[in-house]
Amino acid sequence: MNTCTFLIGIPASGKSTYAKNNGKNIVSTDSIRKEINGDENIQANGGLIFNIAHKRIIEILKNNEDVIFDATNITRRDRKQTIEKIRKAVNSDIEFVGIIILCSVEDAINNQRNRKRKVPNEIIESMYKKLQNNMPELKTKENTTGEFDKIITISPINSVYNNEPIT
Numbered sequence: 001m002n003t004c005t006f007l008i009g010i011p012a013s014g015k016s017t018y019a020k021n022n023g024k025n026i027v028s029t030d031s032i033r034k035e036i037n038g039d040e041n042i043q044a045n046g047g048l049i050f051n052i053a054h055k056r057i058i059e060i061l062k063n064n065e066d067v068i069f070d071a072t073n074i075t076r077r078d079r080k081q082t083i084e085k086i087r088k089a090v091n092s093d094i095e096f097v098g099i100i101i102l103c104s105v106e107d108a109i110n111n112q113r114n115r116k117r118k119v120p121n122e123i124i125e126s127m128y129k130k131l132q133n134n135m136p137e138l139k140t141k142e143n144t145t146g147e148f149d150k151i152i153t154i155s156p157i158n159s160v161y162n163n164e165p166i167t
Helices: 015-022 029-037 046-062 076-089 105-114 121-132
Strands: 002-008 026-028 067-070 094-101 150-154
Touching: 002 015, 002 046, 002 076, 015 026, 015 067, 015 094, 026 029, 026 046, 029 046, 046 067, 046 076, 076 094, 105 121
Parallel strands: 002 067, 002 094, 026 067, 094 150
Antiparallel strands: none
8 A cells, every 4th residue: 555645734844854854756836836837936827736746646656656745735625635636546545644744833934044935924824824723634434534544743843854753
């Protein structure tokens, strides 16, 4: 069984760093934005960006390989729609894992000092609030509407950068 891991977190929380330290096959919406728009800061063509990401994820899973989806994945509705799309397209069992990168607004803003790409503070704050109302749910016998087979939470004290998540 292959694993499709969704990274979930606000901008500048450490998702891409986690992906680089933990994955071989990474599908990053920022990288696709750079390919399509010439710059990962340009937020245009969102539908196209995500369609390309979904197709790449499906292709990797069809090749019987694990994949990490590196995007904010903030809303439950979007995560569920993406998971359903992947399930329909890939005719094999897939374990869906949600990794929540916990990060305060203040830490994300501070983390941006080390990044080329800067997200406006008000966007980080807005996405933080949205995530608080859209935390991932575990799929169980009792909760069949849950999104993920496994959920892992990583907080700054675990040092995402040192590859030491708490599960």
